[in-house]
Amino acid sequence: MERARGVVAVSSGNHAQGVAEAARLFGIAATIIMPSDAPAVKRRRTERSGARVIAYDRASDDREAIAADLIARHGGTLIHPYNNAAVIAGQGTIGLEVAADCDALGVRPSVVAVPCGGGGLSSGVNIAMSDAYPEVRIALVEPENFDDYRRSLREGRIVRNATSGGSVCDALMAQAPGAIGYSINSRGNASAVAVSDSEALGAVAFAFRELKLVVEPGGAVALAAALADRIDIRGNTAVIVLSGGNIDESVLSRALASDGAPD
Amino acid sequence: MERARGVVAVSSGNHAQGVAEAARLFGIAATIIMPSDAPAVKRRRTERSGARVIAYDRASDDREAIAADLIARHGGTLIHPYNNAAVIAGQGTIGLEVAADCDALGVRPSVVAVPCGGGGLSSGVNIAMSDAYPEVRIALVEPENFDDYRRSLREGRIVRNATSGGSVCDALMAQAPGAIGYSINSRGNASAVAVSDSEALGAVAFAFRELKLVVEPGGAVALAAALADRIDIRGNTAVIVLSGGNIDESVLSRALASDGAPD
Numbered sequence: 001m002e003r004a005r006g007v008v009a010v011s012s013g014n015h016a017q018g019v020a021e022a023a024r025l026f027g028i029a030a031t032i033i034m035p036s037d038a039p040a041v042k043r044r045r046t047e048r049s050g051a052r053v054i055a056y057d058r059a060s061d062d063r064e065a066i067a068a069d070l071i072a073r074h075g076g077t078l079i080h081p082y083n084n085a086a087v088i089a090g091q092g093t094i095g096l097e098v099a100a101d102c103d104a105l106g107v108r109p110s111v112v113a114v115p116c117g118g119g120g121l122s123s124g125v126n127i128a129m130s131d132a133y134p135e136v137r138i139a140l141v142e143p144e145n146f147d148d149y150r151r152s153l154r155e156g157r158i159v160r161n162a163t164s165g166g167s168v169c170d171a172l173m174a175q176a177p178g179a180i181g182y183s184i185n186s187r188g189n190a191s192a193v194a195v196s197d198s199e200a201l202g203a204v205a206f207a208f209r210e211l212k213l214v215v216e217p218g219g220a221v222a223l224a225a226a227l228a229d230r231i232d233i234r235g236n237t238a239v240i241v242l243s244g245g246n247i248d249e250s251v252l253s254r255a256l257a258s259d260g261a262p263d
Numbered sequence: 264m265e266r267a268r269g270v271v272a273v274s275s276g277n278h279a280q281g282v283a284e285a286a287r288l289f290g291i292a293a294t295i296i297m298p299s300d301a302p303a304v305k306r307r308r309t310e311r312s313g314a315r316v317i318a319y320d321r322a323s324d325d326r327e328a329i330a331a332d333l334i335a336r337h338g339g340t341l342i343h344p345y346n347n348a349a350v351i352a353g354q355g356t357i358g359l360e361v362a363a364d365c366d367a368l369g370v371r372p373s374v375v376a377v378p379c380g381g382g383g384l385s386s387g388v389n390i391a392m393s394d395a396y397p398e399v400r401i402a403l404v405e406p407e408n409f410d411d412y413r414r415s416l417r418e419g420r421i422v423r424n425a426t427s428g429g430s431v432c433d434a435l436m437a438q439a440p441g442a443i444g445y446s447i448n449s450r451g452n453a454s455a456v457a458v459s460d461s462e463a464l465g466a467v468a469f470a471f472r473e474l475k476l477v478v479e480p481g482g483a484v485a486l487a488a489a490l491a492d493r494i495d496i497r498g499n500t501a502v503i504v505l506s507g508g509n510i511d512e513s514v515l516s517r518a519l520a521s522d523g524a525p526d
Binding site: 041209214215245 | 304471472512516519
């Protein structure tokens with residue numbers, strides 16, 4: 001059987017856009033397996049880059065099995081959204097940029113708070129920041145009910161979440177830590193905290209009103225943890241990573257309406 | 264008569280917030296004369312900093328006369344939003360930062376597009392950028408029907424707008440170029456272009472969707488001019504200043520709905 005020289009990705013929607021656009025630039029086909037309840041903006045932007053999108057049901061389907069079956073039948077290279085060393089290295093460049101900025105500012109951060117789903121972004125940032133600042137603490141911030149990293153670090157082994165959906169943080173509903181990221185984040189310098197949907201939405205509203213940044217709920221959880229005093233930033237130099245700005249307008253309206261302190 | 268040691272400002276809302284917050288930090292009273300149709304977010308944020316807000320009607324009232332009368336009766340120092348050398352110098356620090364960033368990137372800009380109302384921001388940026396790059400061209404971008412700078416530069420003297428309101432760019436409805444800014448922007452390196460309301464709203468939507476930035480219409484006009492091919496950026500290294508992110512949600516919704524190319 002001839003193998004298609006394309007790429008296949010499973011993604012809640014942000015990795016999807018990156019893979020789709022990279023494939024377009026390189027002139028290769030991309031197939032993305034995306035949950036049926038992904039924000040409309042994420043699906044539109046993925047398709048705009050020319051990718052084929054296959055929808056799956058978060059509750060009943062196994063996206064990894066769909067991807068494996070697709071590749072067995074048609075060929076292609078799987079680009080996993082977090083359990084992939086190259087993806088982790090790429091996301092880790094955020095940490096390199098942060099370290100360069102900290103050096104330019106003459107500050108030495110003691111804590112870095114990062115949104116955490118499967119743990120790709122956070123483990124990449126962990127490597128880069130730990131290299132620059134060996135004593136730095138990494139705060140992994142997860143959505144409520146998706147605290148697999150917190151429980152995994154406590155138990156010393158990878159454990160899964162009991163639920164597969166329902167969080168407003170659509171980007172962070174991975175079922176369990178990826179093996180590669182877990183091997184990095186379990187070295188002793190990271191701990192995990194969880195934030196509620198309303199805290200995440202409050203951080204979206206804060207970013208919109210005060211920082212003038214468009215951030216999706218999953219991208220705002222580290223900011224939410226800081227605003228809710230879940231991480232120890234007082235008196236410390238803290239880095240807070242905001243990552244992901246693909247938010248449907250209805251969710252933004254909900255965030256702005258629900259925030260207790262307009263402007 | 265005892266003079267109050269406070270500050271008085273006339274402002275469509277952004278300068279208002281800056282003056283109000285600076286007054287709060289220095290522990291002095293601030294009175295801001297603001298149009299009655301200013302975005303709610305601007306009035307709320309100004310009052311949040313403890314300033315007293317006096318509303319005036321753009322069509323029938325003379326805000327400068329209201330300020331002069333207030334100061335004659337109660338004292339205080341007027342901080343004009345654009346016809347003030349210190350304000351122009353402060354806004355010019357944007358140009359200093361841009362020049363430092365360009366140097367760090369190793370690029371030499373040939374054109375800088377800046378939103379233009381009374382001309383404070385643009386003349387400050389003009390000074391800073393011309394100092395760093397003597398050959399740089401400055402594109403002053405105005406809203407349609409508020410092209411007083413374009414007509415003033417053409418006629419070689421300060422001329423006023425015929426209308427006092429009606430633009431979605433609430434921050435850029437000054438009646439005429441300020442004398443100080445005009446003396447800077449009329450030295451020969453600046454020219455002015457105008458954009459329509461729908462072009463400004465399209466740029467707000469573009470900034471939201473593609474740049475993940477919250478920008479108000481008046482702050483997005485330079486981007487609008489670039490997107491509409493009103494300034495010569497192709498093949499050039501262009502700097503586009505986006506300034507002002509205080510947008511009411513209803514205006515953002517209008518921008519996102521009206522934009523012809525969702526995502």
